[in-house]
Amino acid sequence: MVGVDARLSSLLGDKTAKPMEAMLGLRTAGDLLRHYPRRYAKRGELTAFNELEVGEHVTLMAKVEKNDSRKIRTDLVKTDVVVTDGQRRLTLTFFSKRGHKAQRELAAGREAFFAGKVELFKGKAQLTNPEYELVDDEQGITIDEFAGALIPIYPATAKVSSLVIQRCVRQVLQVVDFAADPLPLEIREARHLLRLEPALRKIHEPADWGDITRAKDRLKWDEAFVLQVTLAQRRLAARALPGVPRVAKPGGLLELFDRSLPFELTAGQRDVGEVLERELAQSHPMYRLLQGEVGSGKTVVALRAMLAVIDSGGQAALLAPTEVLAQQHHRSLRELLGPLAQAGELGGGDVATRVALLTGSQNAGARRAALAEAASGVAGIVVGTHALLSEGVEFHDLGLVVVDEQHRFGVEQRDALRAKAAKPPHVLVMTATPIPRTVAMTVYGDLEVSTLTELPAGRSPIETHVVGTEKAIERAWQRIREEVAAGRQAFVVCPRIGDSGPDEDSTDAGEERRPAVAVLDVAPMLADGPLRGLRLEVLHGRMQPDAKDDVMRRFSGGAIDVLVATTVIEVGVDVPNATVMVAMDADRFGISQLHQLRGRIGRGMHAGLCLLMTEVEPFSPSGQRLQAVAATTDGFELSRVDLEQRREGDVLGATQSGTRSSLKLLRLLRDEDVIRDARDAAVGVVDGDPELARHPALAQAVKDLVDAERAEYLEKA
Ligand code: ADP
Ligand code: MG
Numbered sequence: 006m007v008g009v010d011a012r013l014s015s016l017l018g019d020k021t022a023k024p025m026e027a028m029l030g031l032r033t034a035g036d037l038l039r040h041y042p043r044r045y046a047k048r049g050e051l052t053a054f055n056e057l058e059v060g061e062h063v064t065l066m067a068k069v070e071k072n073d074s075r076k077i078r079t080d081l082v083k084t085d086v087v088v089t090d091g092q093r094r095l096t097l098t099f100f101s102k103r104g105h106k107a108q109r110e111l112a113a114g115r116e117a118f119f120a121g122k123v124e125l126f127k128g129k130a131q132l133t134n135p136e137y138e139l140v141d142d143e144q145g146i147t148i149d150e151f152a153g154a155l156i157p158i159y160p161a162t163a164k165v166s167s168l169v170i171q172r173c174v175r176q177v178l179q180v181v182d183f184a185a186d187p188l189p190l191e192i193r194e195a196r197h198l199l200r201l202e203p204a205l206r207k208i209h210e211p212a213d214w215g216d217i218t219r220a221k222d223r224l225k226w227d228e229a230f231v232l233q234v235t236l237a238q239r240r241l242a243a244r245a246l247p248g249v250p251r252v253a254k255p256g257g258l259l260e261l262f263d264r265s266l267p268f269e270l271t272a273g274q275r276d277v278g279e280v281l282e283r284e285l286a287q288s289h290p291m292y293r294l295l296q297g298e299v300g301s302g303k304t305v306v307a308l309r310a311m312l313a314v315i316d317s318g319g320q321a322a323l324l325a326p327t328e329v330l331a332q333q334h335h336r337s338l339r340e341l342l343g344p345l346a347q348a349g350e351l352g353g354g355d356v357a358t359r360v361a362l363l364t365g366s367q368n369a370g371a372r373r374a375a376l377a378e379a380a381s382g383v384a385g386i387v388v389g390t391h392a393l394l395s396e397g398v399e400f401h402d403l404g405l406v407v408v409d410e411q412h413r414f415g416v417e418q419r420d421a422l423r424a425k426a427a428k429p430p431h432v433l434v435m436t437a438t439p440i441p442r443t444v445a446m447t448v449y450g451d452l453e454v455s456t457l458t459e460l461p462a463g464r465s466p467i468e469t470h471v472v473g474t475e476k477a478i479e480r481a482w483q484r485i486r487e488e489v490a491a492g493r494q495a496f497v498v499c500p501r502i503g504d505s506g507p508d509e510d511s512t513d514a515g516e517e518r519r520p521a522v523a524v525l526d527v528a529p530m531l532a533d534g535p536l537r538g539l540r541l542e543v544l545h546g547r548m549q550p551d552a553k554d555d556v557m558r559r560f561s562g563g564a565i566d567v568l569v570a571t572t573v574i575e576v577g578v579d580v581p582n583a584t585v586m587v588a589m590d591a592d593r594f595g596i597s598q599l600h601q602l603r604g605r606i607g608r609g610m611h612a613g614l615c616l617l618m619t620e621v622e623p624f625s626p627s628g629q630r631l632q633a634v635a636a637t638t639d640g641f642e643l644s645r646v647d648l649e650q651r652r653e654g655d656v657l658g659a660t661q662s663g664t665r666s667s668l669k670l671l672r673l674l675r676d677e678d679v680i681r682d683a684r685d686a687a688v689g690v691v692d693g694d695p696e697l698a699r700h701p702a703l704a705q706a707v708k709d710l711v712d713a714e715r716a717e718y719l720e721k722a
Contacts, residue, residue, distance in 0.1 A: 006182035009035035016180065017173055024164040025173070034177050038205050040170065041224070041669060042157030045217065046118075054093040057123050057130050064120045064158050064167040069111045070094065074104055086111045088119065096131045097121075107137070115139060118156065120166035136166050155211050174209045185702035188227060192686050199223040221670055228671040229679050231706045232447065233687035234697075238707070240292075240453075241695055246429050248290035249319065251404050253282070257316035258345055258385075259309060261356055265343065266305075273297075273457045274306050280455055281310045281433070285405070291431040297457030298640050299437045299604025306457070307407045307433055308338060314431070315358050315385035319404025322422060323388045326410050328364050329544075329573050332554050334409070335362040335388045336561075337579060348383070358385030365392040366550040394421045402426070408434045437604065438597045438644060444673050447680060467603055467613035469635040471591070471628075473620065481587055481616045482535035488585050489539055489566045493611060495585040497531065497569045498602055499524045500593040502545045521590045528569040536567055544570040572598060574605055581609030591617035592627040596647040599634045648674055 007016065011034045014022035025031045031040055046052065052065040067088035074084040084099040084107050097119060099105040111117065121135030159170040183202040186193070193200065199207070199219055208220035253259040270278065277295065284291035297303050311321035323338075325331040338360050339346045346360050347353030361375040361384035378384035382401030387393065403426035423429055434452060472481055485495045503523025528543045542565045544556045553573070559565050561580050568574070568583075572594070586606045588599060599617065607613025617635065621627045633646045671679065690700065697704035 007034065007180055009033065009038065009181055009184055011181070013037060013173075013177075016177060021169065021173060024162075025170075028162040028165050029160075034181050037170075037174060037177055038181070038209070039669065040159065040174075041208055043160050044158050045155035045211065046158055047155055051090040051116075054090045054095050054130075057095070059123050059125050059130065061123050062121070062161055062163060062166070063123055063132075064118060064161070065090075065095075066116065066118055066156070067095065069113055069115045069117070071113050072108055072111055074108045084108045088117075096126075096129065097135050097137075098126075098131055098133050100134060110139060111137070118168055120161070120168045122163060136168050138168050138172075155214070155217070157209055157211075171209075178206060178209065184705070187700075187702040187706040188223075188230065189690060189700060189703065192230070192690075193223075196226070196682075198226055201227075225670040225676060225679055226683060227706070228668050229676065229683035230687055231703070231710055232668070233680075233684045234691055234703065235707050235710055237684075237687045237691040238695065238697075241691060243292050244289050246289050248288055248431065249404060249428050250288050251285045251314040251317040251319055251431065253313035253316040256356070257312070258356060258358060259312040259316055261354070262309065262312055262342065262345060265345070268461065270305070271302060271457070271459050271461050273459050274302050277306050277455045277457060278309055281306070282313060285310060285313055285431055290429045291433065292452055293432070294434045294436065294452040294454045295457070296436050296438075296454065298460060299601060300460055300608050301437075301457040302461050303435045303437070303457060304334070304337070305341070307409075307435060308341060310431075310433060311386055311405060311407065314404040317404070319402045319430075320379070320382060320384065320400050321386050321405040321407060322393055322400070322403060322425075323386060323407045323409065324393055324422060325388065325390055327546075327573060328366065328390055328550050329553055329557060330409065331362065331364055331388050331390045332550075333557065333579065335360060336558075338386060338388065346386075359383055360386045360388060363387060363389035363392050363398065364550065365390060367392075398425065400425055403430050405431045405433065408432070410436060410438075437601060438640070444648065447668075447673055465607045465610060465612045467607040467615055467638055469603065469615040469617065469638075471623070471631045471635050472616045472618045473623070478618060479535070481618070482531070484614060484616075485536060485567065485585050485587070486539070488614075492582075493584040494560065494563065494565070494580065494582050495567045495587070496574060496583060496602075496605060497527060497567060497587045497589065498574065499527050499569065499571060499589045502547055502571055503527075521593045524569050524571055527589060531567070531569065539566040540564065541567040541569060544568055544573055546571060546573050572602065574602070579608060580605070582611075583608070584611045585614045585616070587616045587618060589618050590620075591631055592619045592621045596630055596634060596643050597640075599631075600638075600640055600643050603634075603638075645674070 012022070013025060013032060013034065013036070016022075016034060017025075025037070029040065031037050046064070046066050051067055052063075054065070054067075057063060065088075067090055070087045070089050072084060072086040074082055077083045080102055082101055082104045084101070084105045086097040086099070086107055088095050088097060097107075097111075099107045116139075118138045119132060119135045120137070121132035123130050124133055125131075126133075157167075157171055157174075159167040161167040161170060183205070186201045188198065188201070192198075198204075199222075201223070204220045204223040207216040208224060211217045211220070281291070281293070284293065295303055295306065307323070311323070314321050323334055325334055342358075342360070344352060344354040345357050348357035348359050359378060361378040363372065363375045363379070367375070375384070375387070376398065379387045380399040380401060387400070389398075392398070406422050408422075423432065470477075472478055485497075488495060500521035501523040503525030524543050524545050528541060532539075532541050542556050542560070544553060544560075548556075556565065556568070560568050560583075563582060583606050586603060588594060588602060591599060594602070603613075603615045606615060617631050619628070619631055621631070623629075623632065630646070633643065637643060673680070690703070691697075694700060697707065
C-alpha cells in the first residue's frame with residue numbers, strides 16, 4: 006500500500022504518468038483521485054452521435070455493426086469498424102502493419118467505449134485509431150463488477166483519454182492507503198457525510214446515482230471546509246498582528262469635518278462609521294471590505310476614517326485604479342475638506358492637513374513635492390494610482406490604506422502598500438460591485454464585510470431602456486438635446502477608443518463580429534449630425550493625463566455638454582449635473598460594468614436616464630443581460646445574474662490564486678448552504694485549535710491548499 010502523496014510515475018510508470026502530469030497537472034495519487042469524472046455514462050445506453058463536433062475529443066459508448074479489413078499497402082492493413090448509436094453510424098479506422106486486434110475484438114454486436122478525436126474524412130465524421138474498451142472484456146470492465154453501473158467520463162485530452170484515466174484510477178484505488186480523514190468526526194457525523202475513502206471510491210466507481218450524490222456531498226464539503234479553515238486561520242493571524250490604534254481626538258479634523266458637512270449622514274454611513282472607529286482603535290490592523298452601490302456615499306465614510314487616523318498623528322493612503330479617478334478623488338477630497346485640507350495655505354484652517362496626489366505621469370517637480378509631503382507627514386492623505394506602490398514612495402507614518410474599487414487590485418498590490426508602514430496599517434477596501442454574500446465569504450474570506458444598503462436621501466431615480474430601433478435611436482439623441490437645453494450634461498460611452506493602435510480601455514471580447522463602435526468615430530459623427538452645435542469632447546485612456554484631467558475639469562465645471570468616452574468614466578466620476586447616459590453597443594459591456602457606468606448619472610437632484618443601444622436580439626443571451634440591467638438598479642440582484650451567467654472560474658480567476666483550482670465540485674451560488682455551514686464549522690475548529698495540532702489530517706489538507714496557492718502565485722510572478 007502507498008500513501009496519497011505517492012507519485013503517479015512510480016505507480017503507473019513514466020509512460021502513462023508523464024502525459025498526465027504534463028497535460029492535466031496530475032502528479033500524485035491524491036491528484037488523480039481528485040480528478041473527478043465530468044459526467045457518467047450509463048451502461049447499455051449508447052451515446053447519441055448527432056452532437057459530435059469535428060476536432061473534439063469524445064468518449065462514446067457504441068455498438069459494433071460490422072468490421073472489415075483490407076491490405077492497402079504491402080505493410081499496412083486498414084480496419085474499418087462501423088459502430089452505431091442505434092440510429093446513426095460512425096466509422097472507426099484502425100491502421101496497423103499486420104492487421105489490428107480490433108478486427109478480432111470488435112466483432113458485430115459487441116459494445117464498447119471508444120475515445121478519440123472526431124475527424125472529417127470524405128465529408129463524414131470518423132475516429133482514427135481510437136482507444137477502446139470492451140464493456141464486457143475480462144481485462145476491462147467486467148459485467149459483474151459493473152452490473153448496472155455508471156461509467157465515469159473524465160475531463161480528458163488528446164494524449165490522455167478518459168479510458169486511460171479510468172483504468173489508472175482503478176489501479177490507484179487498489180493500492181492507495183487513505184490517510185486519516187481531514188474532516189473531523191463530529192462534523193462528519195452531524196451531517197451524515199461519508200468518510201473520505203468511500204466517497205472517493207463512489208465518485209469514481211459508483212453503483213448508482215445515489216452513490217454519486219453522496220460522494221459529491223462529502224467531497225464538496227471538503228472543498229468548502231478546508232478553504233474556510235484556511236481563511237479562519239488567516240483572520241486569526243491578522244487579529245494577532247501588531248497594529249497601531251488610531252483614535253480621533255476632540256476638536257480634531259474629524260469633529261470639525263462632521264460639523265461642516267452640508268448633509269446628514271445616512272443611518273448606514275453612521276453605523277459603518279462606528280464600526281470603523283471601533284476597529285481603528287484596536288491594537289491590531291483592521292481589514293475590512295466596504296461595499297455599497299455607486300453613489301451610496303462610501304467616499305465620505307472612508308474620508309471620516311482617514312481623518313480619525315490623521316487626528317491620531319498618522320497618514321492615510323488612497324489607492325485608485327486609474328489616473329482619472331485618482332485626480333478626481335484628489336479634487337473631491339480637497340473640496341469636501343475645504344479649509345481643513347489647506348494646511349500652510351492662505352485661508353487654511355488652524356487645524357488642517359494636506360491632500361497630496363501621486364501619479365505615474367506627473368512632472369518631476371510635482372512628483373518631488375508630493376513625495377516630500379508624504380515622507381514628512383505634511384500630507385495627511387496621499388492619493389495615487391499604482392505609482393503609490395513604487396519604490397521611493399515613503400510615508401512618515403502610514404496608518405490606513407484605503408483601496409478604491411477593489412476588483413482592479415490584486416492581493417499582491419495591497420501587500421506592497423502595507424509594506425510601507427512600520428507596523429501593518431489598517432486596510433479598508435471599497436467596492437461598488439456588490440458581491441453576493443457567499444462569494445464574499447469565499448473569495449474575500451479574509452476580509453470582514455460592511456455594506457451600505459441605502460442611497461443618501463434626495464438621490465434621483467435612474468430609468469434604463471434598451472434601445473434598438475432607428476427611431477428609438479433618433480429619439481435618444483433628441484433626449485440629449487433636450488437635457489442639454491435644460492442645462493444638464495450627458496455621457497456617450499463606447500466600447501473602443503478607435504483608430505489603430507492599442508486600445509487600453511477596450512472591452513472587446515475578440516469575437517468575430519463587426520468591431521465595436523469607437524469614441525473617435527462616434528464623436529465626429531455626433532458633432533456633425535444629431536448633436537451638432539453642442540459642446541462635445543472626448544475622453545479616453547490614450548490621452549495624455551493632463552489632457553484627460555483638463556477635460557474632466559471642464560466637464561465638471563459645466564463647460565462641456567456631452568462627453569464621448571470609453572469606460573475610463575466607469576468608476577468614481579462624480580458630476581451631479583450629468584443626467585443622461587447613452588451606452589453604444591451596450592451588449593459589449595458586462596453587467597456590472599453597465600451598472601457602474603449608469604452610476605455616473607442621477608447623482609444630483611435630477612432624474613437620470615440611461616439608454617442601452619444595441620443591435621442584438623432581445624431574447625439572445627446578451628439581449629437578456631441588457632434587459633436585466635434595465636429591469637433593476639439593485640446591484641446585488643445584478644451581480645447574481647452576472648455570476649449565474651459567467652463561468653465560475655472567471656469569477657474566481659482574478660482573485661486569490663489557488664482558490665480557483667481547489668474548488669472542483671463546489672459552486673458558489675448553488676452551494677450557499679454548504680459554504681455557510683462550512684464556515685461556521687471552520688471557525689469552531691480553528692477557535693478551539695488554532696494550529697490544528699489536534700487535527701493533523703486537516704492541517705495537511707490546509708497546507709496542501711496553501712502550497713498550491715503559493716505555487717500558482719510564484720508561477721504568475
Ligand atoms: P460612492 O463612493 O459610494 O459612489 P460618494 O461617496 O462618492 O459615493 O457619494 C456620492 C455623492 O453623494 C457625493 O457627491 C457625496 O458628497 C454625496 N453624499 C455622500 N453622502 C451623502 C449623504 N449622507 N447625504 C447627501 N449626499 C451625500
Ligand atoms: Mg466612489
